[in-house]
Amino acid sequence: xxxxxxxxxxxxxxxxxxxxxxxxxxIGQDVYEYELTSDNLNATTVDPSGWTATxxxxxxxxxxxxxxxxxxxxxxxxxxxxxxxxAQYQLLGENFELTSDQDIYAGVELQINDVDQTDILFGICxxxxxxxxxxxxxxxxxxxxxxxxxxxxxxxxxxxxxNDSAGTLVDATDxxxxxxxxxxxxxxxFYIDGTLVNTHTANIPDDESLTLxxxxxxxxxxxNTCNVxxxxxxxxxx
Numbered sequence: 001x002x003x004x005x006x007x008x009x010x011x012x013x014x015x016x017x018x019x020x021x022x023x024x025x026x027i028g029q030d031v032y033e034y035e036l037t038s039d040n041l042n043a044t045t046v047d048p049s050g051w052t053a054t055x056x057x058x059x060x061x062x063x064x065x066x067x068x069x070x071x072x073x074x075x076x077x078x079x080x081x082x083x084x085x086x087a088q089y090q091l092l093g094e095n096f097e098l099t100s101d102q103d104i105y106a107g108v109e110l111q112i113n114d115v116d117q118t119d120i121l122f123g124i125c126x127x128x129x130x131x132x133x134x135x136x137x138x139x140x141x142x143x144x145x146x147x148x149x150x151x152x153x154x155x156x157x158x159x160x161x162x163n164d165s166a167g168t169l170v171d172a173t174d175x176x177x178x179x180x181x182x183x184x185x186x187x188x189x190f191y192i193d194g195t196l197v198n199t200h201t202a203n204i205p206d207d208e209s210l211t212l213x214x215x216x217x218x219x220x221x222x223x224n225t226c227n228v229x230x231x232x233x234x235x236x237x238x
Contacts, residue, residue: 001024003016003017004016004017004020006020008026008236009028009101009103009236009237009238010028010029011027011030012026012028013025013026013236014026019191019194021178021180021191022191022194023180023234024232025234026234026236030236030238031234031236032096032234032235033232033233033235034091034212034232034233035230035231036048036074036228036230036232037074038067038068038069038074038075041065041066041067041074041075047065047087047089048065050091050092051089051091051092052089052090052091052127053065053087053089054088054129054130056080056086056087056217057082057085058085059080059081059083059085059223060082060223061078061080062080063078063080063086063087064077065077065089066078068228070227073227073228074228074229074230075228076225076226077214077228078223078224078225079216079217079223079224080218080223081218081222082218083218083221084217084218084219085218086118086119086215086216086217087215088121088129088132088213088214089214090125090127090128090131090211090212090213090214091211091213091233092211093211094126094208094209094211095209095235096124096209096210096233097206097208097209097235098124098139098181098188098205098210099206100183100184100186100206101238102181102236102238103181103182103183103184103235103237104124104180104181104183104233104234104236105179105180105181105234106123106124106212106233107176107177107178107179107230108122108176108228108230108232109176109177109228109229109230109231110122110175110226110227110229111172111175111227112171112175112216112226112227113171113224113225113226114222115143115148115169115170116146116147116148116219117220117224118143118216118217118218118219118224118226119142119143119215119217120141120169120215120216121141121214121215122140122141122177122213122214122215123138123139123141123153123179123213124138124179124181124210124211124212124213125138125139125140125210125211125213126205126208126211127211131215132215135155136155136157137155137156137157137205137208137210138153138154138155138210139153139179139188139200139205139210140153140179141153141166141177141192145217146219148170149165149166149167149168149169150165150167150168150169150192151165151166152179152190152197152198152200154188154200154205155203156203156205156207157205159203161200161202161203163197163198163200166192166197166198167192167197175192176191176192176194177191177192178190178191178192179191183237186204186206187199187200187201187204188200188204212231214228
C-alpha cells in the first residue's frame with residue numbers, strides 16, 4: 001500500500017495514495033484513533049478488551065470474539081448454533097461526533113463463511129443492545145440474513161436514508177467496508193473494496209455521541225463465523 005499525507009484540521013493524516021478517504025494514521029492534538037490488534041482483542045477472554053459485548057447464546061456453543069493467529073487475521077467472531085445467536089461489540093466511550101468540526105474514518109476488512117445465512121453490521125452508532133433492528137442513530141453498513149447484498153445507512157432519530165444493493169458479500173471472501181464523514185461537506189462517503197458506492201447527506205446523526213460498532217448473528221442453527229483481518233477508526237477535530 002503506497003501512502004501519501006495531507007493536513008486535515010491541523011493534524012497530519014496518512015492515507016492510501018489511491019484513496020484520500022482511506023486513513024491509516026493521524027498525528028495531532030485533536031486526533032482520536034483506534035486499531036484492533038491481537039493484544040487489545042485479548043485472547044484470554046471471549047470478549048475483546050475495551051468493548052461492550054451483547055451476546056446471544058440460545059443454541060449450543062458460545063458466541064465469542066477470539067484472537068486468531070492465522071496469517072492475515074486478527075480475530076474471529078463465532079456465533080452459537082441457533083438462529084439469531086451471535087454478538088455485537090461497541091467500543092467503550094462514545095468518542096465520535098458527526099458535527100461540522102470533525103472528519104471521521106472507519107473501516108474493516110472481514111470474511112464470512114456463509115453470507116446469506118448471517119447478519120452483519122459495521123459502522124459508528126449510538127450505544128444500544130439491539131443494533132440490528134432496534135438502533136436509533138448511526139452511520140453503517142448492513143447485510144441481513146436471507147441475502148448477500150450490502151446496504152449503506154445513515155440514521156438519525158430512527159429516520160433512515162438507506163441505499164440497498166450497494167455491494168454483495170461472497171462466501172469465504174475478504175470484503176473491505178469503509179466510511180468517511182466530512183464535517184465541512186456534511187456528507188458520509190461509503191466505500192466497498194475501495195470503490196465509492198454511495199454518498200449520504202441526509203439523516204446524519206449530528207446530535208448524538210457515537211461509538212465504533214460491529215455486530216454479527218447467524219441466521220440458522222449453525223455456528224457461522226466472521227473473520228476480521230483489520231479494523232480501525234480515526235477522528236480528527238475538536
